[in-house]
Amino acid sequence: MGCVLRAEWTKARTSPGMSSLLATMVVVTVALSAAVAATADPLPGADLPKLGLTGVQLGQAVVAVFGVLVMGEEYATGLVTVTVTAVPHRAMVLAAKAAVVIGLVAAAATVAVAGCVLVGWLLVPTGAGVPTGALSSAAAGLHAEVPVPAAPSPDAVAVRPAVGSVLYLVLIGLLSLGVATSVRSSAVGVGIVLALLYVLPIVTAVVADPTWQRHLRQLGPASVGLAVQASTADPEIGPWTGLGILVLWAVGALLAAAILLARRDV
Amino acid sequence: MVFPSLLAHPTITVTGLHKRFGATTALDGMTFAVRPGQVTGFVGPNGAGKSTTLRIILGLDAADTGEALVDGQPYRALRHPLRHVGSLLDASALGPGRTARNHLLWLAHSQGLGARRVDEVLETTGLTSAARRRAGGFSLGMRQRLGIAAALLGDPPTLLLDEPFNGMDPEGIIWLRRLIRSLAADGRAVLLSSHLMRQLEDIADRVVVVGRGRVLADAAVGDLLTTVSDGRVTVRPVAPMAVGGGEAEAAAVAGAGALDVATAVLVDGGGSVLPAGDGSLVVAGLSAEAIAALLGRHGVPFSELTAHRATLEDAYLQLTEQAVDYRAPAVADRGVLPADAR
Numbered sequence: 001m002g003c004v005l006r007a008e009w010t011k012a013r014t015s016p017g018m019s020s021l022l023a024t025m026v027v028v029t030v031a032l033s034a035a036v037a038a039t040a041d042p043l044p045g046a047d048l049p050k051l052g053l054t055g056v057q058l059g060q061a062v063v064a065v066f067g068v069l070v071m072g073e074e075y076a077t078g079l080v081t082v083t084v085t086a087v088p089h090r091a092m093v094l095a096a097k098a099a100v101v102i103g104l105v106a107a108a109a110t111v112a113v114a115g116c117v118l119v120g121w122l123l124v125p126t127g128a129g130v131p132t133g134a135l136s137s138a139a140a141g142l143h144a145e146v147p148v149p150a151a152p153s154p155d156a157v158a159v160r161p162a163v164g165s166v167l168y169l170v171l172i173g174l175l176s177l178g179v180a181t182s183v184r185s186s187a188v189g190v191g192i193v194l195a196l197l198y199v200l201p202i203v204t205a206v207v208a209d210p211t212w213q214r215h216l217r218q219l220g221p222a223s224v225g226l227a228v229q230a231s232t233a234d235p236e237i238g239p240w241t242g243l244g245i246l247v248l249w250a251v252g253a254l255l256a257a258a259i260l261l262a263r264r265d266v
Numbered sequence: 267m268v269f270p271s272l273l274a275h276p277t278i279t280v281t282g283l284h285k286r287f288g289a290t291t292a293l294d295g296m297t298f299a300v301r302p303g304q305v306t307g308f309v310g311p312n313g314a315g316k317s318t319t320l321r322i323i324l325g326l327d328a329a330d331t332g333e334a335l336v337d338g339q340p341y342r343a344l345r346h347p348l349r350h351v352g353s354l355l356d357a358s359a360l361g362p363g364r365t366a367r368n369h370l371l372w373l374a375h376s377q378g379l380g381a382r383r384v385d386e387v388l389e390t391t392g393l394t395s396a397a398r399r400r401a402g403g404f405s406l407g408m409r410q411r412l413g414i415a416a417a418l419l420g421d422p423p424t425l426l427l428d429e430p431f432n433g434m435d436p437e438g439i440i441w442l443r444r445l446i447r448s449l450a451a452d453g454r455a456v457l458l459s460s461h462l463m464r465q466l467e468d469i470a471d472r473v474v475v476v477g478r479g480r481v482l483a484d485a486a487v488g489d490l491l492t493t494v495s496d497g498r499v500t501v502r503p504v505a506p507m508a509v510g511g512g513e514a515e516a517a518a519v520a521g522a523g524a525l526d527v528a529t530a531v532l533v534d535g536g537g538s539v540l541p542a543g544d545g546s547l548v549v550a551g552l553s554a555e556a557i558a559a560l561l562g563r564h565g566v567p568f569s570e571l572t573a574h575r576a577t578l579e580d581a582y583l584q585l586t587e588q589a590v591d592y593r594a595p596a597v598a599d600r601g602v603l604p605a606d607a608r
Contacts, residue, residue, distance in 0.1 A: 003346075007376035014368035015361060078359035081326055082416070085353060086376040088325045088342040265327040 001096070004087050008096040012070070012104065021066045022108040029059030030115035037123035049158040050229045052120025056165045057226070059112055063105055063169045064193040067176025070097050071257075072186030081266055090261045094181060098254060101173045109169040113162050160239060164228030167243060171250045172197070175221060178253025182260050197222045221249045276301050277424040277455040278323060278351075282332035285318055285479075292318045293329070294479035300457045302423065305450045307470030307487075308459040311586055315479040316459045317355070320428055324353055336424065346377045352417030353426040357409035357433070362402025366393055366412050369401055370419060377420050387415040392441070406433025414442070424455045431465050443469050463582035473578070475585045482585045487578065494576040494584055499554045502546040502570035503528035503561065528566045535560040548574050 012018055033055035040051055071094075074080035087093050172193075180189030201223055204216040217223045218237055227242030237245075276299035283296040293315045300306050310316055321327040323334040325341035333340065337350050344350050360369050370384040388394045391411040396404070401412060410430055417425055427446075431439050446469060450456050460466055466473060466487075473490060475483040483490060503524040528547060529539045537552035549557055554571055561568055 003376055003378045007372045010368070010372040010375050011361070011364075014364050014372065016363040073361065077361055078356055079361055080359075081355060082359050082373070084326060085324050085355075086348055086373055088344065088347055265321070 001092060004089075004092050004096040005099055007086070008093070008100050009103075012100045015073075017069065017073075018066065018104070021062060021069070022104060025059050025062035025066065025108055026112040026115065028062060029055035029112040030119060031055065032058045033116040034119040034123060037119050040124065042124070047231045048120065048124055049117075049161045049231050052124060053113065053116050053161055053165050053229050055112070055116050056169065056229070057222075059109075060169060060172050060197055060222070061194060063109070063173050064176045064197065065190055066105065067101055067173035068180040068186050068189040068193060070101055070177055070180070072180040072184075072189050075180075075184045076186055084266050091258045094177075094254065094258050094261055098174055098177060101177050102170055105170045105173040106166060109166040112169075113165045116165075117162055158231050161229040161231060164239060164243060168225045168228060168246065171225060171243070171246045172221070174250040175246075175253045178250065178255075178257040181257035182253065196220070219245070221246050278334070278336055278426075278457065280319060280323065280332075280334045283319060283322055283329045283334065284331045285315075285322065285327065285329050292479055293322075293332075296332070296476065296480055298474045298481055298484050300424065300455045301472075302455045303450060303453045304471040305446055305456045305458055305469055307463075307466035307473040308457050308476070309461065309463055309466060309473055309582060310476035310482075312461055314476045314586075316461075316476060317428060318479075319476075320353070320355060320426055320457075320459060323426065324351070324355070326355075346420065348373070348377045348420035348422060350420075350422055351424045351426060352420060352422040353428075354410070354413035354417045354430055355426075355428050357406065357413040357430075360401045360409070360412070363400060365398050366401050366404070366415075367397040369412065370415060373416055374419055379419065383419060383421075387418045390418060390445075391415040407435055407438050410434055410442075411438070414445070423453075424457075425449060426457045426459075428459045429461070430458070431460070463578045467578045470578075475582060477586045483581075490581050491576050491578065494581040497553075498548050498550045498574035499552065499557055500542065500546050500548055500570065500572050500574045501528065501532075501557055501561070501568050503566050503568045505567075524566060527564070528561060528568070531560055531564045531566055532557065546570065 033052055036054040037052055042048060042051060071080075074083060083093055084090055175196075176189065176193045179192050180186060183189050183192065200216070200220040204213055204220060204223065207213045207216060214236060224237055224242035225246035227237040228239040230239060278300040280296055280298050283293045284291075285293040296315060296319050298306075308316055308319075318327060319334075322329045323336065323341060325347075336344065336347075341347060341351070367384060367388065370387065371381060374380060374384050385394070385397075388397050391414050393408070393411055393415060396408065401409065404412065410433060414427070414430060417427065430442060434442060446456055446458060450471070458466065458470065463473075470487055472486050473483070474481055485493070505524045525541065525545070525547065529541070532539050532547070532549055532552065535552060535556065537549045537557070540548045540550075542548050552560070554573065558568075558571060
């Protein structure tokens with residue numbers, strides 16, 4: 001397994017598109033969060049940490065493309081025959097790719113989420129929403145003419161939404177890897193994952209029957225996974241329960257991929 | 267590394283492979299073995315099942331029945347398979363954005379090998395100067411070299427090369443022929459697949475000729491040629507005035523008459539005669555001595571009388587005549603190709 005992991009890491013490291021894709025993910029995530037934070041006029045009591053993490057909803061699309069391409073590109077170029085010739089234990093190839101996706105997406109997502117939290121501190125108007133701390137008198141004294149951002153209160157730096165968002169993006173990456181491996185195509189893979197992330201919530205919203213609507217919201221990977229960002233508990237989906245359902249999605253996709261990969265002719 | 271070819275156990279054994287794709291039978295009892303120290307040519311028309319067989323040997327496709335073993339084990343059971351078999355199936359199967367060196371580097375890492383081995387095979391295949399260029403920009407000939415570098419990476423005792431000459435320039439072809447001969451001289455087993463018998467001439471020790479998913483012939487090249495030659499004799503009759511070097515034009519005109527005379531004489535003498543098209547006749551059913559005596563008695567001079575040397579191409583065409591799936595009669599009818607083009 002060590003050799004296979006090292007090989008897949010070398011492969012990912014030397015693929016020119018991958019690093020720029022992850023950089024893109026960080027940029028669009030932070031940019032959207034910054035835009036939202038700068039323009040929002042939150043009512044008192046609004047969920048500021050969640051607002052600051054809005055960018056994740058765009059970043060997830062780039063993570064999905066990344067997760068799909070990790071395997072989809074091998075099918076597009078035919079490289080998969082070389083990979084499987086070198087490592088005939090196909091489940092091991094998938095496991096190594098999953099490990100690479102976990103590592104790279106976790107690293108990039110940590111940077112992106114940290115960026116979101118930072119712009120949240122800097123840009124979200126103080127005095128609204130969750131109460132923030134007073135200006136640091138020392139800082140105010142030293143830089144009287146420079147506007148100093150409010151020192152974050154423990155509430156504002158809510159740990160669960162931030163850590164949960166990183167985990168969410170990692171799971172989306174794994175789901176995408178599993179889907180792309182199952183369908184053996186980047187285009188179809190991206191289509192399926194983006195439909196799950198963006199179309200399913202729209203369908204959910206227009207479903208008339210409230211019971212069905214609730215069921216769909218409790219099943220859709222985006223709606224359940226993003227429940228972890230809520231500072232105030234969502235009555236329908238608990239934050240960690242939601243992430244747990246997303247884990248089932250990712251594990252299910254990877255299991256299907258492993259079975260198909262082992263049984264099919266390459 | 268030199269491998270003991272005295273213990274010539276087959277390194278690859280293929281036994282009774284059957285494989286269907288929907289309604290098409292791709293393999294229909296494919297059986298053969300690849301032995302060390304030899305270049306085994308694997309030849310057959312397109313669609314004969316060569317690539318499917320190679321893919322099954324390499325564990326990429328599963329056979330419906332039958333088995334393919336590498337060093338006595340199924341390929342999928344090998345831990346570092348590239349140390350057992352180096353293979354080149356499709357030279358274009360690579361990440362186009364990765365450099366040649368990085369492509370080999372991840373492959374090396376997958377086998378527990380390091381960058382030093384990568385630089386060695388780059389050197390062997392003449393790619394050192396192109397090592398840091400993106401493989402996507404390589405010509406087909408250079409991709410073939412990169413694929414061969416990948417096949418050599420694990421210093422394997424067995425090599426499977428599928429159409430490795432495709433897209434190579436003449437210099438590359440000469441280089442690769444030498445390399446393949448030297449690999450066999452090391453004691454390695456080389457399975458060299460091609461749809462062109464000509465490419466195997468002078469390089470293969472043995473040929474496995476396949477058609478419609480099964481083996482049509484599996485023989486040493488020398489034996490195969492003898493079988494096809496089958497005691498036939500080539501004779502080149504000449505007109506009397508042309509003997510001793512007359513004018514070429516006169517010789518050609520008179521030679522045509524000489525061919526008819528000689529044909530009549532030899533058929534009368536009990537032979538069966540086939541014009542070879544180059545002014546000579548291929549005679550079966552008569553020994554060289556009998557032909558010389560007959561022509562001498564009838565005063566028909568000849569400039570050449572030799573045992574017919576079949577080419578591998580002859581052998582191949584004779585063997586695959588019944589087994590060619592895709593001829594092009596429509597094309598030939600339109601006159602795009604001569605009717606005898608295959």
